[in-house]
Amino acid sequence: FAQGRNSPVKEFTENITAVRGLHTFKAGANIRYTKQYGYNDGGIYPNVSFARASGNIPAATIGPAGTTISSADRQRFEDLYNDLLGRMSQVTQTFYSDLEKFQAAGKPRVRNYLFHEYGYFFQDDWKIRRNLTLNLGIRYEFNGVPFERDKLQGTLDKAAQVNSASRLNDLTIVRSNKWYNNDYNNFAPRIGFAWDPKGDGKTSLRGGYGIYYDRFIGATTSYVDGNTPGFSQVQTVFPNAAPGADVRAGDAIPLPQQPPAPQLQLPNNRQNTIGLFGPNIRTGYYQHLSLTLQRELFRNTVIEAGYVGTRGVKLFTDLNVNQRRIEGDFLQAFREIQAFRATGAAVPASNTLVRIFGSPAAAVTSIGASTFGDGAAGTAADTLDRNNYTRYPAAGVSDYYLRNFPQYNLAVLGGNDGRSYYNSLQLSLRRQQGALKFYANYTFSKTIDNISVDGNGFTAPIDNFNLRLNRAIADPDRPHVFNSSIIYTLPIGQGRRFGTNLSRWADSLIGGWDLGVLNIWESGSTMTLSSGRQTVGSTANAWANYSGDRSIGRVDRRGNGVYWLNADEIGRFSFAGAGQIGTSGRNAFRGPRYFNIDLSLVKTFRIHEAHRVALRWEFYNLFNNPNFANPGTSLVTPASFGRISAMTGQPRIMQIALRYDF
Numbered sequence: 001f002a003q004g005r006n007s008p009v010k011e012f013t014e015n016i017t018a019v020r021g022l023h024t025f026k027a028g029a030n031i032r033y034t035k036q037y038g039y040n041d042g043g044i045y046p047n048v049s050f051a052r053a054s055g056n057i058p059a060a061t062i063g064p065a066g067t068t069i070s071s072a073d074r075q076r077f078e079d080l081y082n083d084l085l086g087r088m089s090q091v092t093q094t095f096y097s098d099l100e101k102f103q104a105a106g107k108p109r110v111r112n113y114l115f116h117e118y119g120y121f122f123q124d125d126w127k128i129r130r131n132l133t134l135n136l137g138i139r140y141e142f143n144g145v146p147f148e149r150d151k152l153q154g155t156l157d158k159a160a161q162v163n164s165a166s167r168l169n170d171l172t173i174v175r176s177n178k179w180y181n182n183d184y185n186n187f188a189p190r191i192g193f194a195w196d197p198k199g200d201g202k203t204s205l206r207g208g209y210g211i212y213y214d215r216f217i218g219a220t221t222s223y224v225d226g227n228t229p230g231f232s233q234v235q236t237v238f239p240n241a242a243p244g245a246d247v248r249a250g251d252a253i254p255l256p257q258q259p260p261a262p263q264l265q266l267p268n269n270r271q272n273t274i275g276l277f278g279p280n281i282r283t284g285y286y287q288h289l290s291l292t293l294q295r296e297l298f299r300n301t302v303i304e305a306g307y308v309g310t311r312g313v314k315l316f317t318d319l320n321v322n323q324r325r326i327e328g329d330f331l332q333a334f335r336e337i338q339a340f341r342a343t344g345a346a347v348p349a350s351n352t353l354v355r356i357f358g359s360p361a362a363a364v365t366s367i368g369a370s371t372f373g374d375g376a377a378g379t380a381a382d383t384l385d386r387n388n389y390t391r392y393p394a395a396g397v398s399d400y401y402l403r404n405f406p407q408y409n410l411a412v413l414g415g416n417d418g419r420s421y422y423n424s425l426q427l428s429l430r431r432q433q434g435a436l437k438f439y440a441n442y443t444f445s446k447t448i449d450n451i452s453v454d455g456n457g458f459t460a461p462i463d464n465f466n467l468r469l470n471r472a473i474a475d476p477d478r479p480h481v482f483n484s485s486i487i488y489t490l491p492i493g494q495g496r497r498f499g500t501n502l503s504r505w506a507d508s509l510i511g512g513w514d515l516g517v518l519n520i521w522e523s524g525s526t527m528t529l530s531s532g533r534q535t536v537g538s539t540a541n542a543w544a545n546y547s548g549d550r551s552i553g554r555v556d557r558r559g560n561g562v563y564w565l566n567a568d569e570i571g572r573f574s575f576a577g578a579g580q581i582g583t584s585g586r587n588a589f590r591g592p593r594y595f596n597i598d599l600s601l602v603k604t605f606r607i608h609e610a611h612r613v614a615l616r617w618e619f620y621n622l623f624n625n626p627n628f629a630n631p632g633t634s635l636v637t638p639a640s641f642g643r644i645s646a647m648t649g650q651p652r653i654m655q656i657a658l659r660y661d662f
Contacts, residue, residue, distance in 0.1 A: 001041040024125040034115040041108045043094030050082040055241040056089035086249030088239045093256040112149040118142045131199040135192035147177040164321045167400045173230040173264040180277040202296040214284045220455035227275030230262040268406040270386045277414040284315040300433035315418025322411035323464040324381040324537040355395040375578035378534030420449035435489040443481045447474040460540040472586040481522040516600040526587035532636025543582030545574045564631040565642030591630035597622045616657040624652035
């Protein structure tokens with residue numbers, strides 16, 4: 001079914017500059033109106049299934065049966081029989097609502113979210129002395145709460161009470177065009193300076209500090225809107241559920257009926273996800289600091305060294321405040337059942353799992369022997385709480401035993417718990433003279449954060465209730481990055497070192513070629529090596545246990561593939577136990593480095609004063625260097641753990657382009 005999104009932006013910008021003596025005043029405004037339009041036709045038309053389900057199994061008297069046909073072939077026969085005759089197992093159709101009533105059948109889901117954003121600034125560049133300039137400024141930003149044009153927007157009636165400490169089971173969806181309160185306190189001061197210590201124009205010391213606000217991306221709105229229950233409901237009809245029924249598509253398809261009204265207070269069945277913003281969420285911001293020394297070594301050659309640092313404060317985060325609470329009683333009960341399976345140890349009658357299921361063996365059967373064997377306490381808690389919660393009352397177990405909000409599976413709350421830290425030494429060398437233009441930059445840096453996502457979908461941390469455990473090297477961290485570019489006009493042709501006396505036609509062919517080289521060389525990306533098992537309350541898999549130096553891994557080409565970790569290194573990893581997050585940590589390892597050189601040859605042919613033809617001969621990844629992606633990172637799949645199965649970038653590509661400019 002069709003779906004799509006379009007986000008037209010109306011932007012108005014105005015800047016003014018006034019010079020008064022030693023002061024240069026600048027002021028301006030930037031206003032943006034964004035409409036995030038989206039539509040979804042998913043499920044709005046009847047969807048018919050002919051599967052062998054819901055009573056849609058042909059009678060045993062039809063077709064071959066018994067010992068004349070295998071069970072697998074009998075199933076194939078029944079599938080073909082249903083498909084050819086159009087025997088329907090179910091008919092489904094999705095109806096969309098405005099939280100008060102459902103739309104008629106065939107009406108799509110449509111949203112028109114509006115974003116109003118305003119920015120104003122004032123700046124004074126004050127030339128205190130001939131060799132010293134001070135920059136003072138302030139910026140104000142207001143990012144209004146996004147709202148749906150037709151009021152097709154909702155939230156929880158007790159949204160202000162939804163947090164990691166609350167316990168509620170009567171939450172109700174209500175229409176609301178205000179997900180959170182506006183943040184009016186977004187003032188961003190800026191200060192900077194430029195100083196030429198000797199006043200000779202060859203040395204410059206520059207510094208600056210500023211605050212920069214970070215607007216929420218549009219995907220945060222889409223996530224909350226798409227995870228607000230009540231806006232859609234799937235209706236299903238089972239035409240052949242009754243014994244002996246034989247309803248076929250040719251007899252007319254029975255259509256699902258429009259639901260009477262949206263269900264706004266969900267039952268305590270832990271089946272749905274709710275997404276919402278904290279009512280008092282604020283706009284996150286970055287504090288940016290830089291200090292740079294620049295020196296002209298000799299004519300047209302400049303070297304620069306500087307420190308650049310950034311700290312992110314109150315950054316947007318999504319946290320599941322309905323994380324399974326396995327610590328304490330449940331984890332103890334789980335471990336007692338594990339001991340029972342391993343050694344036959346007696347399990348006390350007070351064990352909560354025994355109280356719920358009746359015996360240790362029944363608990364193992366209901367939850368799964370492999371789940372206990374793997375120590376997957378998080379998976380066990382999910383099976384218990386979502387599939388067996390109806391057993392709680394008889395066992396005297398609270399509805400809040402494992403979840404704060406038993407109406408929901410996940411309750412994803414947008415807040416301001418994100419923090420980031422970036423520190424770097426940046427060196428550069430630039431030379432521009434004559435036929436040679438050269439630029440090189442090296443950055444030595446470190447980036448730390450507690451989460452590296454921006455709200456485009458929910459990514460669970462290792463513990464939603466303790467984000468400090470997630471503090472580690474950030475996903476985009478690259479300690480060493482070297483970039484360089486060279487443009488060199490080859491010394492061939494009229495007026496150059498070689499071929500000075502070339503004829504005009506010969507010069508037009510072999511003279512005036514520009515050679516360009518672009519190089520990127522950087523450290524590998526970070527990676528988290530996972531156990532592949534949910535041993536803790538979070539829906540994230542626990543990290544693998546590890547002992548030893550974390551500076552491991554190198555490209556190892558073998559007859560059966562390419563590997564990053566050798567057998568000895570893989571042997572240092574093990575699975576985390578029940579209730580353990582794993583000792584290896586987040587982003588504790590690093591994958592293969594990245595290296596690439598591109599080359600271009602460019603020649604411009606002048607046909608007439610206003611007409612030119614440019615010929616470009618380009619090589620991407622000139623040396624066809626393989627850049628390997630990170631290896632498999634899940635310990636639960638040993639065949640791929642530590643093995644490289646993908647590349648980043650492209651193999652060598654050569655292309656020739658001809659462009660006509662007039």
